[in-house]
Amino acid sequence: MIYADNAATTKISKSAADTMYSLMQETWGNPSSLYSFGQKAKEVLEKAREEIAAVIGADPKEIYFTSGGSEADNQAIRSAALLGAKKGKKHIISSAFEHHAVLHTLNKLEQEGFEVTLLDVHENGIVLPEQVEEAIREDTCLVTIMFANNEIGTIQPIRAIGEICRKKGVLFHTDAVQAVGHIPVNVRQDNIDLLSASAHKFHGPKGVGFLYAGKGIRLDSLIEGGAQERGKRAGTENVPGIAAMATALKEAAAGMEEKSARTKALRDLLIEGLRQIPHSALNGDAASRLPGNVNFCFEGIEGESLLLLLDDKGIQASSGSACTSGSLDPSHVLLAIGRVHDVAHGSLRLSIEDDLSEEEIGYIVQSVKEVVEYLRGFSPIWRDLMAGKKEFIL
């Protein structure tokens, strides 16, 4: 099996899994209990908070544990919107290719009377700081731009965008779910006020994440109940999951430079190989890109059938085709970078890590080539293209 879908989720690391298991066996008390057995769990929780804060350059008091990236996105955006509304500021700036956890939250806020501006992400999948500067108005309360895109892997100029937001006095949130643990992220240097992260994207467990909120930013709680997380997130804490997230993040941060160099080399090998397939194109900027992200469109074929046949060859990947999204429209990310429907349906995302060998990269290239050729062999679109009845887009 060649797992090339790390943007969807990663395998939990051995040490993170061990952390979880031993806590479940030995330190299973409730951190809110006052006896020492409970307080031991509380210590574990606070140590994890410190470790996570240290990795992203935050203060432990600025870290709030959540059930994952989606919850952190929801809470960050809702909190900033509420703060804005109190001052009569109801305008939010974001981008067209955010994750649905952000976009759907923004849709709801629109229904509640907020105005949302979605910035264009251009053909290369990058928002320019100037766009943010131009879009900021007197009544803007929040700018939310993702650190790196989950489908095409493009890394945004976060530091420069954050600087503009600071200058203009507007809160800045970034969905850093795909970035944390993979590329350097530092909330101070990068001028970030609010940041979302998710453990299962960096070899931690699923269903755990965190929200960083800079000092003085009052969070609104999505879940009411007990006073956990300083009253901002009720519910008995997932101590094993949170501690495992800290273990995984420390590990990811420690090995990041080396791992990222190896991953990038494999990624570029994969891109070079896939470029050889006629009438194909890389999606998203080739340089400002996550170390493991490869995303291509192949003209004349549909993504789901490509994925199923790659699965038969032992390769796990994903696609932005309509048939994999459950709607009739292909991925909003591919449409946002200007891919028309015809080719957006034929997309393939391979998100790799450094555990693959060069031989395995070669096998992926060969397999994709074979499957694309096979599917084109009975595609009526491909026939029309080859017969000159239709013009090639790619």
Add this chain to the structure above:
Amino acid sequence: MALYSEKVMDHFRNPRNVGVLEDANGIGEVGNAKCGDIMKMYLKIEDDIIQDVKFETFGCGSAIASSSMATELIKGKPVSEAMQLTNKAVAEALDGLPAHKIHCSVLAEEAIRSALEDYHKRMDS
């Protein structure tokens, strides 16, 4: 749980009657690239019997499987019987399709009907 039934995967992996019929006397194409599925059916009809049928499909696994199954269901059958083919019959023959994939079987029904209409048009002129 697998996404598709064994039957769907079998027809997807080994599509029956795939390709083009050079001497087709009924051709139908339905769907569009916008929604992600296009099916083209080629029929060779003689003495009111579907002697041969082939298809080409751009689409997902269930679109390819539905096309393949639809061709099997009408091959060797009288035209009048082929006209009665429903998407339900295609989906049932495939041991069912996921709810959001039913449109693929509808497309297969429409493709067959469109090819039969083309045949009738050619006969009339």
